Amino acid sequence: MGRPVRGGGTPVERLMTIGEFARASRLSAKALRRYDELGLLTPARVDAYSGYRYYAGAQVERARLVAWLRRIGMPLAEVRDVCVLHGTDPGAAARTVRAYWARVEAETAARRDLAASLADRLGGPTDMTTTMTTTYARPYGLLSAALSERGRVRETNQDRVHAGPRLLAVADGYGAAGDRAASAALAEIEGVRAPDRVGDLLNALEDAVRRADTAVGAAAPGSGTTLTAGVWTGDRFALAHVGDGRAYLLRDGELTRLTRDHTVVQERVEAGELDSAEAAAHPDRALLLRALDGAGSGPVADLGLYEGRPGDRWLLCTDGLSAVVPEAEIRGVLAAGSGPADTVRALVDLALVDAEGRGGPDNVSCVVADVVPDRA
Structure with missing residues (x-):
């Protein structure tokens, strides 16, 4: 069966229900409703009577990008910035992700050193990695x-x-x-x-x-x-x-x-x-x-x-x-x-x-x- 067309012959895109879109984008329906409230992922159409949300297939790529960015722990405000840049300046979007991850690595290194210091204080054998992270050798x-x-x-x-x-x-x-x-x-x-x-x-x-x-x-x-x-x-x-x-x-x-x-x-x-x-x-x-x-x-x-x-x-x-x-x-x-x-x-x-x-x-x-x- 062919796709429905308007009177002029232009194909009408079939919109996806929120459940279908959630499965395609790997985001939960709850997350999609939250991102709609924040203006991060606005549905293509909202039913005026039921309030039910419908999404276009072209929105899947953006939704998956949001899912990936959230999976690495990026705050919503920075996710929004990356999504905007992705459509206008992909290079800037990539630099923003790299800068975010550099912060994460720096914070992880700080916690690593603290954990090593705590283990050293508690006593017990230490390996070379612990020694290197808790002494000022250079x-x-x-x-x-x-x-x-x-x-x-x-x-x-x-x-x-x-x-x-x-x-x-x-x-x-x-x-x-x-x-x-x-x-x-x-x-x-x-x-x-x-x-x-x-x-x-x-x-x-x-x-x-x-x-x-x-x-x-x-x-x-x-x-x-x-x-x-x-x-x-x-x-x-x-x-x-x-x-x-x-x-x-x-x-x-x-x-x-x-x-x-x-x-x-x-x-x-x-x-x-x-x-x-x-x-x-x-x-x-x-x-x-x-x-x-x-x-x-x-x-x-x-x-x-x-x-x-x-x-x-x-x-x-x-x-x-x-x-x-x-x-x-x-x-x-x-x-x-x-x-x-x-x-x-x-x-x-x-x-x-x-x-x-x-x-x-x-x-x-x-x-x-x-x-x-x-x-x-």
């Missing part, structure tokens, strides 16, 4: 530089930065005494020393963040600060993060973001309620869910541990840079080959004055550090 150095400027709009600079051979940190104060809050937080972090064990280092960093929160409450009541700070051990970078500052790793030309913004807007992005473009322009993008303010039981810092290799470049920055300059432009400056001092100058200049007239709406601060052979 010490490297850091060549770093920092720069912080008031910007074109704010009357004062409430950011604070630190760049040294062992510690990198940025803090973005807010409130009437935001500058004192940021200074108090950095003073506590500067006291962290790298213990012998990986797990002990992260514990020490977490304890320092809690002390920093208490110090902020004492030095600047009613104000607060974000904090993104890392301690270098010689071949690993232990990172603590609270707020909307950011940490990035440039390795082999690829830029990987290591931190998650603790903001209301970021939660909505991860829930699939906003896309990245909507988030960047949202009026509430600076509303924090976590900060150091001396109130309550203390903040929960995100902790991470990352292997360092010669040629790696770390960037820590406040949102005066990351909220103004697109990541592609940040990557371009970091990969340009200039030293850390020239690079921080170029990044700050990019946030202050550019062709699009962004004009430095906030304090802007950044730290850049290169992993180099230890000259000690």
Whole structure:
């Protein structure tokens, strides 16, 4: 039997029921209804009376792509971005997937080292793999530089930065005494020393963040600060993060973001309620869910541990840079080959004055550090 045709002779495509489409796409009917609500997979037709969903055969490829991306654990907001890019710029879609997986591998490596450290602490025989992941057999150095400027709009600079051979940190104060809050937080972090064990280092960093929160409450009541700070051990970078500052790793030309913004807007992005473009322009993008303010039981810092290799470049920055300059432009400056001092100058200049007239709406601060052979 031939396909039904309209009066003009054009074949009418047979739509698939939600059950048929679920089997073809390897997605459950429940997932399809959820993706419809999020605008990720909109049915070709919805029956006006029953509300039943029907899908076109041409939608199967997109649905399978969604299924694959979800299977590797990609958040819905990033799935949406990849799907859009897949139809317009497949190369960019592939780069987005690679960048996501680089983050997953970095997080997995951090958990691997923590597990090895815990097994070592509990005692018992250790094999060569465990020994290699819990000792600092290849010490490297850091060549770093920092720069912080008031910007074109704010009357004062409430950011604070630190760049040294062992510690990198940025803090973005807010409130009437935001500058004192940021200074108090950095003073506590500067006291962290790298213990012998990986797990002990992260514990020490977490304890320092809690002390920093208490110090902020004492030095600047009613104000607060974000904090993104890392301690270098010689071949690993232990990172603590609270707020909307950011940490990035440039390795082999690829830029990987290591931190998650603790903001209301970021939660909505991860829930699939906003896309990245909507988030960047949202009026509430600076509303924090976590900060150091001396109130309550203390903040929960995100902790991470990352292997360092010669040629790696770390960037820590406040949102005066990351909220103004697109990541592609940040990557371009970091990969340009200039030293850390020239690079921080170029990044700050990019946030202050550019062709699009962004004009430095906030304090802007950044730290850049290169992993180099230890000259000690």
